[in-house]
Amino acid sequence: MATKPKTSKKELLHLYREMLLIRRFEEKAGQLYGMGLIAGFCHLYIGQEAVVTGVNAAIKEGDQMITSYRDHGHMLTLGMSASGVMAELTGRSGGYSRGKGGSMHMFSVEKNFYGGHGIVGAQVPIGAGLGLANKYLDNGKISTVFFGDGAANQGQVYEALNMAQLWKLPTLFIIENNQYAMGTSISRSTAQKDLYKRGLSFGVKGVQVDGMDVLAVRDATKKAAAHARSGKGPMILEMMTYRYRGHSMSDPAKYRTREEVSEMREEHDPIDMAKNRLLKENWADLDALKAIDKDIKAIVADAVEFAKSSPEPDPSELYTDVLLEVEA
Amino acid sequence: MSIDIQMPALSPTMEEGTLTKWLVKEGDAVKSGDMLAEIETDKATMEVEAIDEGVVGKILVAEGSQNVAVGTVILQLLEDGEGVEALSTPLTPAETEAPQLDEKGPRLRTPGALPAGRGDERSVVDTAPIVLTEMDVPPGTELVETSVRDALRDAMAEEMRRDDRVFIMGEEVAEYQGAYKVTRELLQEFGAKRVIDTPITEHGFAGIGVGAAMGGLRPIVEFMTWNFAMQAIDHIINSAAKTLYMSGGQMRCPIVFRGPNGAASRVGAQHSHDYSSWYANVPGLKVVAPYDAADAKGLLKSAIRDPNPIVFLEHEMMYGEIMDVPDMDDYLVPIGKALVRRVGSDVTITAHSRMVGRALEAADILAGEGISAEVIDLRTIRPLDSDTIIKSVKKTNRIVCAEEGWGQSGIGAEIATRVVEQAFDYLDAPPTRVFQKDVPLPYAGNLEALSLPNAQDVVVAAKGVCYVD
Numbered sequence: 001m002a003t004k005p006k007t008s009k010k011e012l013l014h015l016y017r018e019m020l021l022i023r024r025f026e027e028k029a030g031q032l033y034g035m036g037l038i039a040g041f042c043h044l045y046i047g048q049e050a051v052v053t054g055v056n057a058a059i060k061e062g063d064q065m066i067t068s069y070r071d072h073g074h075m076l077t078l079g080m081s082a083s084g085v086m087a088e089l090t091g092r093s094g095g096y097s098r099g100k101g102g103s104m105h106m107f108s109v110e111k112n113f114y115g116g117h118g119i120v121g122a123q124v125p126i127g128a129g130l131g132l133a134n135k136y137l138d139n140g141k142i143s144t145v146f147f148g149d150g151a152a153n154q155g156q157v158y159e160a161l162n163m164a165q166l167w168k169l170p171t172l173f174i175i176e177n178n179q180y181a182m183g184t185s186i187s188r189s190t191a192q193k194d195l196y197k198r199g200l201s202f203g204v205k206g207v208q209v210d211g212m213d214v215l216a217v218r219d220a221t222k223k224a225a226a227h228a229r230s231g232k233g234p235m236i237l238e239m240m241t242y243r244y245r246g247h248s249m250s251d252p253a254k255y256r257t258r259e260e261v262s263e264m265r266e267e268h269d270p271i272d273m274a275k276n277r278l279l280k281e282n283w284a285d286l287d288a289l290k291a292i293d294k295d296i297k298a299i300v301a302d303a304v305e306f307a308k309s310s311p312e313p314d315p316s317e318l319y320t321d322v323l324l325e326v327e328a
Numbered sequence: 329m330s331i332d333i334q335m336p337a338l339s340p341t342m343e344e345g346t347l348t349k350w351l352v353k354e355g356d357a358v359k360s361g362d363m364l365a366e367i368e369t370d371k372a373t374m375e376v377e378a379i380d381e382g383v384v385g386k387i388l389v390a391e392g393s394q395n396v397a398v399g400t401v402i403l404q405l406l407e408d409g410e411g412v413e414a415l416s417t418p419l420t421p422a423e424t425e426a427p428q429l430d431e432k433g434p435r436l437r438t439p440g441a442l443p444a445g446r447g448d449e450r451s452v453v454d455t456a457p458i459v460l461t462e463m464d465v466p467p468g469t470e471l472v473e474t475s476v477r478d479a480l481r482d483a484m485a486e487e488m489r490r491d492d493r494v495f496i497m498g499e500e501v502a503e504y505q506g507a508y509k510v511t512r513e514l515l516q517e518f519g520a521k522r523v524i525d526t527p528i529t530e531h532g533f534a535g536i537g538v539g540a541a542m543g544g545l546r547p548i549v550e551f552m553t554w555n556f557a558m559q560a561i562d563h564i565i566n567s568a569a570k571t572l573y574m575s576g577g578q579m580r581c582p583i584v585f586r587g588p589n590g591a592a593s594r595v596g597a598q599h600s601h602d603y604s605s606w607y608a609n610v611p612g613l614k615v616v617a618p619y620d621a622a623d624a625k626g627l628l629k630s631a632i633r634d635p636n637p638i639v640f641l642e643h644e645m646m647y648g649e650i651m652d653v654p655d656m657d658d659y660l661v662p663i664g665k666a667l668v669r670r671v672g673s674d675v676t677i678t679a680h681s682r683m684v685g686r687a688l689e690a691a692d693i694l695a696g697e698g699i700s701a702e703v704i705d706l707r708t709i710r711p712l713d714s715d716t717i718i719k720s721v722k723k724t725n726r727i728v729c730a731e732e733g734w735g736q737s738g739i740g741a742e743i744a745t746r747v748v749e750q751a752f753d754y755l756d757a758p759p760t761r762v763f764q765k766d767v768p769l770p771y772a773g774n775l776e777a778l779s780l781p782n783a784q785d786v787v788v789a790a791k792g793v794c795y796v797d
Contacts, residue, residue, distance in 0.1 A: 064543070098576035105574035114542055115579070119566050125532045126567055129539020136495070136521065136545055143543075159532025166527070321577035322611050324635040326663075 005215035009283035015057060015214050016274040017292055019049040022073040023271055024293075024300045025082055026245075029072065029089055029103075033249045037308065038089045042103045045073035047244040050270030051176050052077045054217025055144055059225055062139075066114040066127040067146035069104035070176075070243075074146065078111040082299050086307035094310030098317060114143075121154030123147060124173065128160040131171030131234070142170040142228045144221075150181025152195050158202075161234070165202045168233035172224050173199070175238045176211065182247040183255040196238035204234055211239030212268045242268070330415045331380050331405040335389070337398045338369050341593045341644060345369045346394045347402060356384045364403065370477070370648045371509050382407050385415050465659070471652035479621040479653050480510050480586075480642065483628035484548060486658070488518055491546060494632055497524040497533060498550030498587075507552045508588065508647055534560030534585070538567045541583040541637075548632060551587035554603045554641065560585075561606075568637035569612030584631045586640035589617070590681065590732050591780055593645065597768035602733030604680065607639040608709040608742070614663055615709040617641040619684035621651035623707055626661030634663060641709075643682045666713035668720065672702035675726040675790045678717060678743055680706040683730050683781065690730075690786035699794055709739060717743060718750050725756040726793040730786050735763035757793040762786050 007015075026044045033042050045052075048070075056065075056077040067074050075085050080096065088095025089103050096106040104118045114130060117123040127145030134141045151157060152175050164171050175195045179186050186193055196206030205227070209220040217239060224235040242264045246253040253261075278284040284292075335345065349366040352358055362378045382405035389402040396402065401418035474482070488494045495518075500507045502515040502525040515523040526533040530551060537549040551557040557564065568581045591600035607615045614636055618624040624642070631638040653659070669684065670691050679687040684705045691701040702720050706712065721727050727747055729740030740761035747759050765779040791797070 066539075096576065097574055097578070100576050101574040107571070107575040107579040109578055114539075115571070115575070117567070119562055122535060122562060122567055125535025125563070126539035126542065128532075129536035129541070130543040131539075132536055133540045133543025133545045136540070137543075143539075156529075156531045156535060159527070159529035160536065162527060162529065163532060163536060167524075321573045321575075323614070324572065324580065326630075326634055 004277075005213075005219050007215055007277075009281070011057070012215075012274060012278055012281075012283060013292075015053055015218075016271065016278060017296065018053045018056075018077055019214065019271045019274065020292065020296050021082070021299065022049045022053070022076050024296050025076060025086070025303070026072060028300050028304055029086070030245065030249065032090065032304065032307070038103070039091065040102055041069065042089065042249045043070040043247065044243070044245045044249070045070055047264065047269075048176055048178060048211070048241045049073060050214040050217055050273075051174070051211045051239045051241050052146070054214040055174060055221045057214070057218045058221035059142065059144060062112060062141050063225075064112045064114055064127075064130045064134075064141065064143040065146070066117070066123045066130065066143065068120065068123055068148060068151065069116070069118050070148070071104065071106065071116045075106060075108070075111075075113055078108070078113050080106075080108050080111050080113060082303035083306035086303040087310045090307040090310070091312065092307060092310035093313045093317070094306060099313040100317065100321065121147060121151040121156050124151065124154070124157045125160040127173075128164045128169055128171050128234075131164060131169035132167065134170050135167070140229065142172060142225055144172045144174055146174045146176055148181065149175060149177040149179065149186050149190065149195060150184070152177075152198060153181070153190060158198075161199050161204050161236075162202050164234040165199070165204045168231060170228040170231070171234045172221070172228055173204070173234055173236045174221075175236065176241055177238055178241045178243045180243070180247070180255065183251065183253075185255065194238075196236050199234075199236045204236055206236035206238060208238045208240060211241035212270045212273065214270055214274055329407075330385050330410065331382060331407065332401040332416075332418055333364065333378075333403040333405060335396045335398050335400040335402050336367070336376055338367060338374050339371050340595050341648075342369045342371075342398060344395045344397045347389050347391060347396050348373060350387060350391050351375070352384050354384050354387055358382060358384060358405070371507070378405075380405055383410075385410075385412060388418060465654045465656060470655040472655045473650050474621050474625075474653040475647065476621045476624045476642075476649050476651065477508065477510055477647040478512075479625035480628055481512055481514070482653075483625045484511070484632070485514060485517065487629055487632040488514070488522060493544065494546040494548065495522040495524065496548040496550060497526050497537060499526055499528055499552050501525060501550050506550075508644060510642075510647070511550065530556050530559035531563070534563040535567060537583055537585075538563050538581055541568070541581045542571070542579055546582050546632065548584045548586060551585065553599060553644070554587055554589040555599050555601050557585065557587070557603070564607070564613070564637070564639065565610050569610050572636070573612060580635055581637050582635045584628070584638045584640055586628070586631075587642060588644040588647070589641035590643055591764075591769055591776075594771060594773060594776060596771045600769040602731070602764070604641060604709050604731065604733050605738045605742070607641075608712070608739060609737075610710075613637055613639050613710060615639045615641065616663055616707065617681040617709055618707060619646070619681055619705050621649065622653045622659070623661050623667075623705075625653055626659045627663060627707065629658070630660050630663050633660075638663075641681060646682055661707070664708050664711045664713060666707055666716040667705045668702060668716065669705045670701065670703040672700040672724065674700045674724055675728060675794055676702045676704060676717070676720040676724045677728045677730060677786060677790060678704045678706055678740075679730040680709060680739065681732065683732050686781065686783045687730050687786055689783035690790065693783065693787050694790055697791075697796070699790060699796065701790055706739070712742065712746075714746050714750065717747065721747050721751045722754045725754050726790075727755075727759045728762060728786060728789040728793060729759065730762040730781060730789075732781060733764055734766060735761055736766070738763055757795065760789045760793050762789050
């Protein structure tokens, strides 16, 4: 890092806290999965916390987010309650989708979170459509679309990039390049590995960002958001990141070495990076950080308690929310 | 000997057109590639090019002539050195045309949707009692002859005037005025913000439409045909239909996907697929398939206002059909209600979209043989109006389920199952289905006609369940 990005005690403590909440939440989710309380697919965000935290620090209230199935971190960052998310993971009535969506499918109109999409790449044109609505309604908002390096090879991504640039949609395409599309490394799946260049043939500008550094993410997103909001059209942000866990809970991640993972954890961990700066700048001492950790653990423990005690959906819920009634 | 220039077919479905303008006059010398005339089809205005060289000997069809049948000699060209004495007697269209397929015959005029007592000479046989309408229209409402195409257009224009959030996007919907002219003049009235030409990327623009709906708009997404929506089916089903449920009722997706469905005419297997049963299988969607112009308008208006994702299946061969539409400010037909188009007592025939016309034609033929058929136009495939069907079967004790699509897991299979489940004791014969032959639709005219179900197939099936030879 050539120059240290500017920040403040207040801001960095906030970002540290946000990232730590995601980390502890995800660790607990992994544990509950092991205990059989969470079923099906569960994709953890551990290692990638800086990406969504930094993006959220750069966008405005009301801007939308949409992502794939690796979505817990996005919801927590946007201020959706940890209890509501965890209860959805356990399939309970107190979950954001009242137990009908699961880990991959949650939404919050209130917090501008548009899912939670299980089909790789599908959220990309949908997110561009949110941008189209923003432009149509002239509401000054931008949409942020998150997808992985795997999704970056989907055809519909390019259809969306073309239309987004053609119509100058206020949309940021944020590629969370964690190096692995499930078990296939980017070098085995991708002919041209600089994903930020993927919009060039449409005239969509792109930048590559250290996605393990929350402040670098924040700064790059601020610039891109200003570009999109000013009517200049979309941008691509390629966030270089890493997931410590497998693709989903059932993935033993044998496609990479233990050394590779520990090197990332030890030398590039986004939370450690923020922690070191907090200590170095004397913005917090170890006791203060321990206190934050304690707070976070309490929030997560409450979420777990709620997610265990919230009842399963009433059987009558089986048939609700299929169609909306037509208003007379 | 002079060369006869005929009214050309300028699209797969064109049968006649208007000769809007001559670009040459008698005595003009023309060479290959020169423009001879402007012809307006149901889809576009096009120029006719000369293929042969010569001098315009005689113009046989005046400028402005409408309904000029394909094959009519419109101009005779004299070859070099020939005088007017060389002009031959032009052949009639019947003589010039290729042999007609049995299937073609005269175009069916709809007997349905006329109010009682109008006494239209186009009506079906006198003896046929017809439930003409559930049109909920005030007495004295005027009926205006409108093509299905324009009825759809009017529905969109009215809803776009009513609600600023409604917009249309799709291939060629704006500047081209619609591949089938269904969006004619919408760009002129509503501008490029609300009438959006897309690139040929169905997967992408269907997803963008879904996102726009989630973002608070009311998109109409036109597919040039539903065949191309195969590229986009993931967004229709996974992104649009399932989201309300997966979000526990939070995230709405009010969107209409529309376009022509099923077999047009000689366009081959990849452009002729009927998707009725595909989408009918999906909870979270409503699937609408109108037959006549009034329903096309009233159902499309209801679809645009509906808060749910709608699959709206039109039929290219119906676009040009002229039928009555009530002249009202706001003519709405409710989604989910079938219509008894003809009352009968011996056998129930269900159908949707163009097949309704064939079913009505069959009912006419059956009436001539002493069999009274009740024809139900399903209008909506999902939710399917079982009540109307079951009520009818309890009266007639027999059912023929007709559709243009394939039989396996089809609409007829579903209806037959429901009838067996809910009215088994009333049946005097096993339910019977009429459907497209179990092959990809062939191109050859004779094979295509053999593949698609026609009125005679319905007649045979109806006589079968009535145990009449």
